[in-house]
Amino acid sequence: MADGTPLTLPEVVRDLFARFGDNTFTLQTTVDGMPTLWLPADRLHEVLRFLKNEIARPFKMLYDLTAVDERLRKHRAGLPPADFTVVYQLLSIERNADIRLKVALIGEFPSLKSIVPIYANANWYEREVWDMFGIVFDGHPHLRRILLPPSWEGHPLRKEYNARATEFDPYQLDALRQDQEQEALRFQPEDWGMSRSASDHDFMFLNLGPNHPSAHGAFRIVLQLDGEEVVDCVPDIGYHHRGAEKMGERQSWHTYIPYTDRIDYLGGVMNNLPYVMALEKIAGIKVPARVETIRVMLCEFFRITSHLLFYGTYAQDVGAMSPVFFMFVDRQKAYDVIESITGFRMHPAWFRIGGLAHDLPRGWEVKVREFLDWMPKRLDEYRKAALQNSILISRSRGVAAYDTAAALEWGVTGPGLRATGCNYDLRKARPYSGYENFEFEVPVGDKGDVYERALMREEEIRQSLRIIEQCLNNMPSGSYKADHPLTTPPPKERTLKDIETLITHFLGVSWGPIMPAGETSQMIEATKGINSYYLTSDANTMSYRTRIRTPSFAHLQQIPSAIRGQMVPDLIAYIASIDFVMADVDR
């Protein structure tokens, strides 16, 4: 078709058309090529049931659920009328394919039937959509605020909600208000259907967090304890929420890059990657091979530093004091390399739309080589000092184990999924940024317990070193920036030679680039699981909607189902093995 729709429809779309009739759906084309179907709200449940349970090679994972406030969107020709859209993105491991379903809603505060009975992990996502948009999900078990405090007024991702601090009155927290806020946070077991006592004894309700040494950030989890056995628990998130998605709607495409660094703050430039790649798709930029390889190299550096931090804190959480110090030394070495290449350490914000901020500095090979020589010996030592320690094994073997089906049900990705025996790594399954050119292996476990997850990450460090070595030996020559008008900042060579180029350059730098209208997304295998950006452009200098799907959000939602019946120390080991950062959860 003329607008770029593939002539042959994806198999899943043909299946859906065959089952429900093609007039049920409206097919939308998006630049990421993901099958995107609009469907009426009353057919949603049967379509989702069909996709999850009945279709061959089913879509077992609800990968993401979000919404878009459509009311101010100008470029939406061919799309059904809508004030709000709820977007469901499903993932099938067996097909290695996704499908995006959209439901158009009309009205100021529309409502929709909850899909929690079909996909259990829709629970938190629907709460988030209610919190951010005010869309009500009928039949939801606990539809209450999740990222914002219970006393919050308004729904920030709605277009009428202000985006800038200067548009609000100054915030004041006096003693009275502080008391009210704290009272609002008091945990009431009855609200969650928990009883305060069993037949002959009371339960203890323990607030673990939001400040707790093992909570890895501002994370609160309320435990219902019988002795030290966790009967049930309620994770409470949102203490680290910074409105990253809202900020996306008021930053230019280019100036949003530093915000992405701070989503998974251990992932550094790894966070830039899905964002800039999604934008390159919509802009039609093909980046040079050198850019791809440098990006891969730095991403793998950050995978190593993130996994090293996991490794050290995991040992610390099960009580081993020393390993974390050794691993911080190694991270330091890695950061030395990163710093000499990018100029920054944890948040380089170094990738650009269509390229990189700079080329590699002279002598980078020496630094990278030094790190590659240093690291493997250390990993062998850690194996002896930490992973093979019998106490550590006794603390983590068989603890918080779950199987592949449970992992998919809760949207678990990354090492937590692979530890269950599911070999799904996007770098292999859907190579991006040139990963298909590298030789590496994806470690896969089978028991799915805490220990296995640690083993996965340890092996991934080794594999990342392999990838970096290949980058070092085969770094392509060429430019560090694509020659494309939407590359940001645009190439400057010709600017001082003719006025048209100068004007374009000036606009591109001052307003920033204007991305063509449309929807785009990019999934990557980030440090903690699959991370993706789903961007809606309304042909403007800013994003119309920026959706960040982070792995940690899904992983935290799984906690109660995996820890019930185990003990407090097991919970600590489990939390360590999830390897999350709250910035990645709360955004």
Add this chain to the structure above:
Amino acid sequence: MLEPIQALLTPAVLGAIWAAAKAVIILLTLVLSAAYMIWLERRLLALWQDRYGPNRIGPFGLGQVIADMIKIFFKEDWTPPFVDKFTFILAPFIAMSLMMLAFALIPITPNWGVFAPDIGMLLFFAIAGLAVYAVMLGGWSSNSKYALLGGLRSTAQTISYEVFMGVSLMGVVIQAGTFNLREIVLYQEQHLWFVLPQFFGFLVWCLAGVAVTHRTPFDLPEAESELAAGYHTEYSGMKFGMFFVGEYVGIVMVSGLTTALFFGGWDAPFSSVFPALKTVPFLWFAIKCFLFMSSFILLRAALPRPRYDHMMSFAWKICLPLSLVNMLVTAGFVLWAGN
């Protein structure tokens, strides 16, 4: 004019004064070495963890201890309003004083040592049994959930190791034929150090000794990654300081006890070959103690923390039978040798 005073100073009185002075000197040395133990621990941990540790105040950072003391003495000693006040204040006193009391039993050199009663070892068991009340009461009186869990854990831990601790030392008592610690050391001067004939007893005692001090891997009552700070979560200022110093006094005390029970106390090694070595008994005692104190720190640097039910089952299923068998075999051997 001085005569009445001189008349009062009979040799017996003089002896008592001298003994009291000795006791005070030992006490001060103990507290000082416990305080410097903090410095030692921080430096050794740093050494093993590729760091520097405190190295700014004084030579090798030795002045750090003084700085820490000044800080903790002047820190606001806050008692939370929700605690059971009397017990809350009592607990840290128990923690520190009982560990000091136990040290009184330890024979340091042939002439030094606070006192050596015939029931020395039994007295030690009694003190060790009481010492856990510090943690239990501290955890309970804090009226805080984390502290309570810490207190509960220490109770669970105590009922696991107290039993085999007593039994593990019975082999030594049977062989030496006395509960008197000084006589046990004297016995080892004449025979082998007990670490060889009582090797299994020694192994089990090592675990029990670590458990008495609540150190890694037996630091479950305060497991910082799980219970924030466990039983002393609500403590601050000098009351926390007493728990803290009490722990180090405990380490010195257990090291001294291990030296006396299994490594011949002040007895010099190879003294039959080099009799000159015997002239510095205190040095030998100090060296041995230092080695054990350092190994406490090494343990902390090296080991993760087991789950407390694992630890309890290890205590009941392995340590207790092992120490019982050790006691029975020793008793059988002594009977057989006596005949």
